[in-house]
Amino acid sequence: MAEAARKPGIGYSLPRREDDRFIRGQGTFVADVSAPHMAHMAVLRSPLPRARIRSINATRAFTLPGVLVVITGELLARRNLAWMPTLSGDVQAVLAVDEVRFQGQEVACVVAEDPYTAHDALQLIEVDYEPLPALVDPTEALSPDTPLVRADKSDNRCYEWEVGEAEATDRAFAAAAHVTTLDTYYPRCHPAPLECCACFADVDPDEGRARIYLTSQAPHAHRTILAQLMGLPEQQVQIISPDIGGAFGNKVPLYPGYVVTVAASYLLRRPVRWIEDRTGNLLSTGFARDFRMHGELALNADGRILGLRVRLLSDHGAFYADAQPSKFRAGLFHIVTGSYDIPTAHISATGVYTNKAPGGVAYRCSFRVTEASYLIERLVTTAAFELDVDPAELRRRNFILPEQFPYRSATGFSYDSGDYRAALDLALEKAGYEELRREQEEGRRRGRLVGIGMSSFTEVAGAGPSKDYDLIGIKMFDSAELAIIPTGKAILKLGVQSQGQGHETTFAQIVGHELGISPADVVVHHGDTDNSPYGLGSFGSRSTPTGGAATAVVCRRLLNKAKKIAANLMEVDDDDIAWEPGRFYLKSAEDQEVTIQQVAAAAYTNPPDGMEPGLDAVSYYDPPQLTFPFGSYVVAVEINPETGEWKVLKFVAVDDCGVRINPMIVDGQIMGGLTEGYAIAAMQSIDFDAQGSSSSSNFEDYLVPTAWETPRFELHEMVTPCPHHPLGAKGVGESPTVGSPAAFVNAVVDALSHLGIRNIDMPLTSDKVWEAIEESRPRKAPG
Structure with missing residues (x-):
C-alpha cells in the first residue's frame, strides 16, 4: 500500500495547523493591515435611543490638526449612500440623517491621520438632538396609539408569518386530556466575539478598483452588496477576510461602519481603516434572541403529545437586519417540534420594530433553532411536572423512533436520521441519573435544593437546498476548488470562511481522506474573493x-x-484498475500500482492523447437536504436557598453530529458552545431601561464567563451518519448552544419544582432565583 494512504484523514485528531501562528502572535487580523498614507476612522454614536436631529455642527472638529474629513448622513445622502440594504430585505440607515432610532446608532464619522486624533475629534462634533419618546416594549409595538419607529413604514410590524395546520391543531387540543401552557422570554444577548468589527478599504476611484479587508463571515456576499451599493464593478472589488477573532454570527450582516470606511477611502483617494470598540460592538451590532414565546402542548391521558401551538413575538430593533433565508421570516423556528413525534402543530410569529439596535439571529443559533429548542424542551419538562411523570420517561414516550426516518415533521422538515432514545439513555447512564434522583430526594429532606435537568434537542443545519434557501436572492450553495499540482501536493480554495473553527486543518483532512494525500501537503485558502470560488460563507x-x-x-x-x-x-x-486512498492498482495484481503523486505528475507531463492537461476542478455544491444533528444533555445543579446562587454539580453531553472529521476540533466546538449556553442561561442579557438606554454596553455589565465560572463538561458521542452527505457529516458548531440553555434552566426549575415553581426566565441570576423561592413561601397572615 502507498505510504500516503496511511496518512491521517477523517477521524484523526490532528493538531490545528493554524494554531501555530496564533500562539506566536503571527495571525493577521484586520487591525494588522496597514498601508502607506493610511487614514483612520472613528464613529460618533447617538447617546439617545430616539431623537430628532436638528443639526450637526462639525466646525470645531475640522479645526483639530490631523482631521481630514467629517462624514455625515447628509453628505452620504448626496451620493445616494444614506441607506443600505439588509440581509432580510429591509433598509438600514448608514448614518442617521433626520432621526436616531436607537442608542449607539451611527451619526457621523471622523477620518484623521491617526486614530487618537479621530477619536478626539468626535468630542468636538456638536449634535443638536430633540429627544423623542422611545418604543422599548415590543408588546406595545402594534398598539394603534404607539408612534411609528420608522416613518417609511405603515406600522411597527416587520412581518407576520405562520406555518403548520391551525385547524388540525385546534382539533388536537380539543381532544386533549391535558394541556400544558408556558410563557417564557428568551432574552436579548450578544455574541461578543473577541475581535470587534473592522474594515480596511483602499479604493481607486479612477480605476474603479477596491481592495477591502473585512471582518466577514460571508465575503462573497458582502462583495456583491458593497459593489452594488457603491456603484463599483463587482469584478473590481476584492474582499479579503483574513484571520477572524471569533464571530458566532455577529459578522454575517453588513454594517454601516463598513460602508462608511469604503466611502471615505473613495472620497479621500487613500486607504482608510476603522476598528470598532467594545461599546460600539455591544450597542449596535447583531444581537441574538429577544423572543417572547407562548407555547401550548396537548397531551392524551398516556402522556403522548397530540399537538403543539406556539405564538411568538420577535423584537428586531429599529431595522429588520437579520441574516437568514428570505423564505422564512422567523428563521427555522418551526423546527420547534424538536425530537418528538408530534402529529400536528401550528406556529404564528410576529416581528416588530422598536427603538433598539437591529439584529436578532446571531450567536450560534442556526436561524432561530436555539429559541425553538429551548421552548419545546421547557414545555416537555413542564408537562412532566404537571403529569407527575419523570421528564426522561415523558421524552421516551414521544421520541421519533429510528425506524420512522426519514421523518416528515408537522411543520414540514424532513429529518434524515437519528436515534434520540439512545442518546438520552447514554446521557442518563453517564450522569448516573438514578443516583442523582436519590441524592435529590435525600437532599430535600435535609434542606438541600438539588435539581436534574435534561434537554433532548434536534438541530437543523447545512442551509441549504437552493429551492428554499437564499440570502437576498443568492442561493445558499457553497464551493470548493481543488488543484493537484505536479509534485502531488494540493491547493484547496473554499467558499466558506473560518472564524476559528480550524478549517485549514479539517478541510485538508477531507482531501487527505479522499485522495490519500497527507494533510500536511494540502494548502487551504479561504476568505479572499479574488482567490476563492463564490460561496455564501460560514x-x-x-x-x-x-x-x-x-x-x-x-x-x-x-x-x-x-x-x-x-x-x-x-x-x-x-x-x-481499482482505487484506494493514495494509489490505483491492478485488480489482477494488487502490488502493481500508480500513486496519486505519479498520476499528478503525468497530468502535466504525460496526459493521455486527447485529454486536457492538468488536475484541477471546482464544485458548487447545492445540498439536496438539510442535516439534523442531535443530542441529549443532562445537568445536575445545587441552589443555595438563602442566596439563590446555583452551581453546576455535573454536566454530561451526548452529541451526534454524524461523522466527525477531526474529533479534537469537534470537542473544542462543543466545549465552546456549552460555555456559551451556560453564559446565556446564567448571566447574559442585553437590558434596557424604560427610556431605551442600554445598561449592557461593556464587559462590566454584560458578563462573559471565565474559566472560574465555567463548569466542567463531560463529553460523549454517538455517530449516526447523514445519509445524503458525501462524508456522512452533519455539522456541530451551533448544536451545544442550541441544546444546553434548556438543560440548565430545567435543572434549576427541577430543584424548585416541589415549591410549585415552573418557570424562571433567563438569565437565572441569583436574585431572580432567590425571589422565586421567596414568592413560593407561605405568606404569614397579618398580625
Whole structure:
C-alpha cells in the first residue's frame, strides 16, 4: 500500500495547523493591515435611543490638526449612500440623517491621520438632538396609539408569518386530556466575539478598483452588496477576510461602519481603516434572541403529545437586519417540534420594530433553532411536572423512533436520521441519573435544593437546498476548488470562511481522506474573493455540510480523471484498475500500482492523447437536504436557598453530529458552545431601561464567563451518519448552544419544582432565583 494512504484523514485528531501562528502572535487580523498614507476612522454614536436631529455642527472638529474629513448622513445622502440594504430585505440607515432610532446608532464619522486624533475629534462634533419618546416594549409595538419607529413604514410590524395546520391543531387540543401552557422570554444577548468589527478599504476611484479587508463571515456576499451599493464593478472589488477573532454570527450582516470606511477611502483617494470598540460592538451590532414565546402542548391521558401551538413575538430593533433565508421570516423556528413525534402543530410569529439596535439571529443559533429548542424542551419538562411523570420517561414516550426516518415533521422538515432514545439513555447512564434522583430526594429532606435537568434537542443545519434557501436572492450553495499540482501536493480554495473553527486543518483532512494525500501537503485558502470560488460563507453550522461536501465532491471529480491517467500509465483499461486512498492498482495484481503523486505528475507531463492537461476542478455544491444533528444533555445543579446562587454539580453531553472529521476540533466546538449556553442561561442579557438606554454596553455589565465560572463538561458521542452527505457529516458548531440553555434552566426549575415553581426566565441570576423561592413561601397572615 502507498505510504500516503496511511496518512491521517477523517477521524484523526490532528493538531490545528493554524494554531501555530496564533500562539506566536503571527495571525493577521484586520487591525494588522496597514498601508502607506493610511487614514483612520472613528464613529460618533447617538447617546439617545430616539431623537430628532436638528443639526450637526462639525466646525470645531475640522479645526483639530490631523482631521481630514467629517462624514455625515447628509453628505452620504448626496451620493445616494444614506441607506443600505439588509440581509432580510429591509433598509438600514448608514448614518442617521433626520432621526436616531436607537442608542449607539451611527451619526457621523471622523477620518484623521491617526486614530487618537479621530477619536478626539468626535468630542468636538456638536449634535443638536430633540429627544423623542422611545418604543422599548415590543408588546406595545402594534398598539394603534404607539408612534411609528420608522416613518417609511405603515406600522411597527416587520412581518407576520405562520406555518403548520391551525385547524388540525385546534382539533388536537380539543381532544386533549391535558394541556400544558408556558410563557417564557428568551432574552436579548450578544455574541461578543473577541475581535470587534473592522474594515480596511483602499479604493481607486479612477480605476474603479477596491481592495477591502473585512471582518466577514460571508465575503462573497458582502462583495456583491458593497459593489452594488457603491456603484463599483463587482469584478473590481476584492474582499479579503483574513484571520477572524471569533464571530458566532455577529459578522454575517453588513454594517454601516463598513460602508462608511469604503466611502471615505473613495472620497479621500487613500486607504482608510476603522476598528470598532467594545461599546460600539455591544450597542449596535447583531444581537441574538429577544423572543417572547407562548407555547401550548396537548397531551392524551398516556402522556403522548397530540399537538403543539406556539405564538411568538420577535423584537428586531429599529431595522429588520437579520441574516437568514428570505423564505422564512422567523428563521427555522418551526423546527420547534424538536425530537418528538408530534402529529400536528401550528406556529404564528410576529416581528416588530422598536427603538433598539437591529439584529436578532446571531450567536450560534442556526436561524432561530436555539429559541425553538429551548421552548419545546421547557414545555416537555413542564408537562412532566404537571403529569407527575419523570421528564426522561415523558421524552421516551414521544421520541421519533429510528425506524420512522426519514421523518416528515408537522411543520414540514424532513429529518434524515437519528436515534434520540439512545442518546438520552447514554446521557442518563453517564450522569448516573438514578443516583442523582436519590441524592435529590435525600437532599430535600435535609434542606438541600438539588435539581436534574435534561434537554433532548434536534438541530437543523447545512442551509441549504437552493429551492428554499437564499440570502437576498443568492442561493445558499457553497464551493470548493481543488488543484493537484505536479509534485502531488494540493491547493484547496473554499467558499466558506473560518472564524476559528480550524478549517485549514479539517478541510485538508477531507482531501487527505479522499485522495490519500497527507494533510500536511494540502494548502487551504479561504476568505479572499479574488482567490476563492463564490460561496455564501460560514454560519448556521453550514461549513462542513456544504463546504465539506463540496470538497469531497471535487476530490471525487478529480479521481475520475485521475483514473484515466493511471490506466494510461499502466497501459490497461479503466475497468482493470481499482482505487484506494493514495494509489490505483491492478485488480489482477494488487502490488502493481500508480500513486496519486505519479498520476499528478503525468497530468502535466504525460496526459493521455486527447485529454486536457492538468488536475484541477471546482464544485458548487447545492445540498439536496438539510442535516439534523442531535443530542441529549443532562445537568445536575445545587441552589443555595438563602442566596439563590446555583452551581453546576455535573454536566454530561451526548452529541451526534454524524461523522466527525477531526474529533479534537469537534470537542473544542462543543466545549465552546456549552460555555456559551451556560453564559446565556446564567448571566447574559442585553437590558434596557424604560427610556431605551442600554445598561449592557461593556464587559462590566454584560458578563462573559471565565474559566472560574465555567463548569466542567463531560463529553460523549454517538455517530449516526447523514445519509445524503458525501462524508456522512452533519455539522456541530451551533448544536451545544442550541441544546444546553434548556438543560440548565430545567435543572434549576427541577430543584424548585416541589415549591410549585415552573418557570424562571433567563438569565437565572441569583436574585431572580432567590425571589422565586421567596414568592413560593407561605405568606404569614397579618398580625
